[in-house]
Amino acid sequence: MAGSTTKTVQDIFQSMEYGPAAASSTASAQAWLDHHSRSLGLFIDGKFIHPAGRQSRSLTDSKGANVCSTVCVVDDDVSQCASSSVGGFKTWSGLTCYQRAKLLLKMVGTLGQHGQCWSELCEACGASCSPSNLVRLLQYYSSWAQLRDTLITNWTPLGVVAVVASDDCFLYALMLKVLPALAMGNSVIVVPGQSTAPPMLLLAQLFTAAGLPAGALNVVTGGDVTFGAKVAQNPSINHITYSGNKQDGVTLSKATAGMGVLVSFSPFIGATCPFIIFESADIDSAVDGVIETAFKKKKEVHWVLCVQESVLDSVVARLRLRMSGLKCVGLNSDEERVQVDAVVQEAQQQGATLVQPCVAPSSGAQYPPTVLCGVAPSSPSVVNLSSGPLLPLMTFRSNTEAVTLGNHSPDGRAASIWTEDLTLALETAKSLAVGSVWVNSHSVSDPCLPVSGHKDSGTCTDGGREGLYQFLRPCSSSSPLPRSSPVSMDYSKFGTATSPAVIPDDLDAASAPKPYLQFIGGKACKSVSGCSVAVQSPEGGSVLAYCPEGGRKDVRNAVEAAVKVHSGWMKKSPAARAQSLHSLAKGLEAKRRDIANLVHVQTGLSVDEAEKEVELSINKLSDWAAYCDKIQGGALPMPQSGSALSYAEALGVVGVVLPDKNPLLSMVTVLGATIATGNAVILVPSQRFPLPALAFIQVLQASDLPAGLVNVITGNRDQLTVALANHSVLKAIWYWGSMEGCQYLQYTCTSPLKTLCLFSQNVEDEDGGKEWCHPVVMEDMWRNAVQWKSVWIPTA
Structure with a gap:
């Protein structure tokens, strides 16, 4: 027909244009908003509340039209919300796994009834998340709620979890935090971004209608991401997990430093990612994917x-x-x-x-x-x-x-x-x-895919079974950090105090204290400064020995040595790593008497207790050798055609500041966890009891470990902590020490981002080395020593 604008198949194929989008309707969402007078309150204790005298924030759509307003939360609301969440946790965690799973599955039916309203509201707010994606999340995590006590034994929920999101966070990323936390039996306080607040409030209402106990899911709105720090101040909050852009995450991490609550960090938004096209690619498909x-x-x-x-x-x-x-x-x-x-x-x-x-x-x-x-x-x-x-x-x-x-x-x-x-x-x-x-x-994206933050992309794992553990803790241990108020600190001066001078007794040369060396790059050596510090007896009287006073340059040399050898060690087969750990166990066995005597003299333990600690240490190294090839990821069941693979990879170079208690057992436990998974490690022994670790250097020298894989640096704990925190190459720091040290690391280790495992020395087991040998503690350390990668390969 003359003048026709109809395009032929050939025309469409050449231009590859998309067809016209179907007209969308927002009638259901508008009706829900009108029902709330377009002013959404806070959702606390299973109902909407509209506190008087509150400010509000307006949300506009892509065309600038007003969608609704949300109430701005204040401190009094946080107290009410936290109290509600504590009660909600008691009720929710008290249900059986079957009851929790049944309720999450019931939400699938509820969403089917109100999915149109929810999807329209998401579209109006610019927080797109299709109902099918949410249904998939609900089905997946309801299954884990059912199987928690069967497949994840010896772990317990954290308690009250706060989920904080930035204003530009996607709703799917937010729900990837909320649902697993609920599935594991926690109660959740959501602090959503501005665009995700209305859909999150609707979901909370639907969850309550489906039978979720009041207080198990609360939503507070209107505050920026720094308000998450005010939420963290409440002593009822056990954990904070963040999703959004990196800048807001860094702000939240610094604001919560020293509160005794750990923050898991998933900056989903704004990362720079490569799109790589090889010459062997289907170029047309690749270009279409780019567009x-x-x-x-x-x-x-x-x-x-x-x-x-x-x-x-x-x-x-x-x-x-x-x-x-x-x-x-x-x-x-x-x-x-x-x-x-x-x-x-x-x-x-x-x-x-x-x-x-x-x-x-x-x-x-x-x-x-x-x-x-x-x-x-x-x-x-x-x-x-x-x-x-x-x-x-x-x-x-x-x-x-x-x-x-x-x-x-x-x-x-x-x-x-x-x-x-x-x-x-x-x-x-x-x-x-x-x-x-x-x-x-x-x-x-699929919830069965475990994805860890690599480099500056997070400190935790989301998705899969592995993503559940950020919302659980071992039953055998309490919270690693006690709740506290941040200390007023000058972070630039932390670790600058000098150690008190020790005046040696007048002894003859024959009985003079023995000088020890540290271990860097496979060699026993003095510190770069050439200085030494006195190691005193448990009573604080006589000087037992002198050890090097390591510093920033020693840490730099150790990290350089570790980086050189790490890639080769990581590529070694699990069987080869297991053989090296067995050689360490044999070396410790050969020197058990000498090291047991040092443990006895250094710590004041009885001879029998010291020998028991050495025996436990030998067994622990053998356990890690056996553990090397037992958990390595594998194929994942995806709901679509294709193959998905998950890999447990090494973090890289890990810095460890060891505790005072059980100085030998704690060291070999942490050492085994790091090198069994392919990492290199910088060890800072106990400042009070360094001699067992220094004696262990002889075992390291006689082993077949690559030079530089394990480094031991002694000296002032705080000074070495500062040196580790400020080294850009270190991927993780495990720290046992003071609350001030924990606060310093939380504040400092944000650029570049480091994974932190923090333990206050005030929180220790009271039963010798029993906790170090608990199987679930070993599993927890293994999970802290790896990061997960998922690879998706489509077949159609």
Whole structure:
């Protein structure tokens, strides 16, 4: 027909345009909002409350129209909420596993009845999360609620958990925290972001209607992320878990330092992730994937496109064709437009060329999808990506160079790999320092996939069985930190105090205290400073020995030695690592009398108790040797076609500040946990009782461990803690010490982000070494020593 605008199949195939979107209706959501007079209160103790005299925050949609307002919570509301949560926890945790699972499954039916309202409300608030994704979460975690006592024995819920989210957090990421916490028997206080608050309030109402006990799920709104710190001040709160952008997470971590509550950290938003296209890829599918994920108005991550040089021209040509029909993307503000313009101009000045569907409009809060071709890894457009529709494109020649580019970012959230060569895909996936790898796909999410934060992308694991343990603690131990108020500290002066001088007695040369050496890079050596500190008897009288006074430079040398050997040790087979641990156990067996005598003299334990500690230490090393190859991840059952694999990987270089009690047993337990899982370790022995650890150096020297894998540095605990905290290469710190030291680490270890395991020395077992030998403590240490990676490979 003349003048017809109907497109043929050939036209559609050439342009690859999407069809028109169906008209959406928000009638159900509008009715629910009208029922609440478009002013949503707090949800506490199973009902909405509207406290008088409260300020409110308005939420607008993408067009600037008012959606609703939410009440701003204040301190009095937190007290009421915490009290309700304590009661809710008693009721909820008192139910059987079957009863909790049944209620979570009942929510699936409730969501089916009100799913339209919920999805419309999510769309209106810009917090998109489809009902099908929520149903999948409910089904998955209801199964774990059913099986908790069967498959996760000797673990108990934490109590009251606060889930805090930033304003830009996605609703799915928020529910990936809330539902597992509930499934494990905790009560939950949710502090949502502005866009996720209305859908979260509706869900809390639906949960209560389905039979959730009052107080088991409370929602407080209207405060920024720093209000999470005020929630943490309440002594009823046992744990805080955060999801959102890194900046707000760092603010929350610093604000809660010293409160005696641990914060697990999952910065889902804003990470920079590589999209790698090899020459063996299906180029058309890869380019289609780029278009789908790179130019969304609201996206979880920023993508950097990495293309093999041999197919660069082909990829760019297809990008031009696919982008030709794209429209400008709306920005959040005129200020953001200015930032995008500045990034593009600077990239062009550095030699980048642009691929755009149209010329950028001269003004207005919108910008066309733009590919910046030929940028360098150090370019600001790569290092500090803007939130606009920009996609930097870099090239690589070899597979090794692709991995180097992929690991260039300090973020370790995810990566997308495109190749038809499965061997290449798996080798690249294992080499990338990220939590999720998608092969020939992107943005695949499912609750069965365990994803750990790598580098600056978090300190905990979400998803899978492994993600449940952040909401559990071993039954055999109490909370590692007592609740307290933060101490007023000058963080720049922590660890600068000098040790008190010890005046030696007038002794002849024959009975002079023995000098010991520390152990760095496989060699026994003095400290860089050349100074030593006196080790006194338990009564504080005579000097037993002198040990080196290590410092920042000793830590630097130890980390450099550990980094050199870590990659090779990590690649060793579990059987090879087990053999080395068996050799350590045999070496300790050979020196058991000498070391038992040192434990007796140093700690004041009886000879029998000292010999018992050495015997337990030998057994513990043998246990870790047997543990090496027992839990290594595997294939995961996905609800869609394809294969999903999970890997337990080493953290990297771990710093450990050891406790005073059981100085030998605690050291070999922690040492075994770290090296059995493929890590390198820097050990700081007890400042009071360092001699058993220094005597153990002879065992390390006689073993077949690679030089530099295990390093032992003695000296002032606080000074060495500061040196560990400020070293950028360390991935984790395990600390037994003062509450001031715990507070310092929580405040300091945020840039770069470090995984912390903190234990106050006031909280110790009272039964000798019994707690160190408990099987669940061993499992807990193993889980703290690994990070999880998931690889998704579609088959259709």
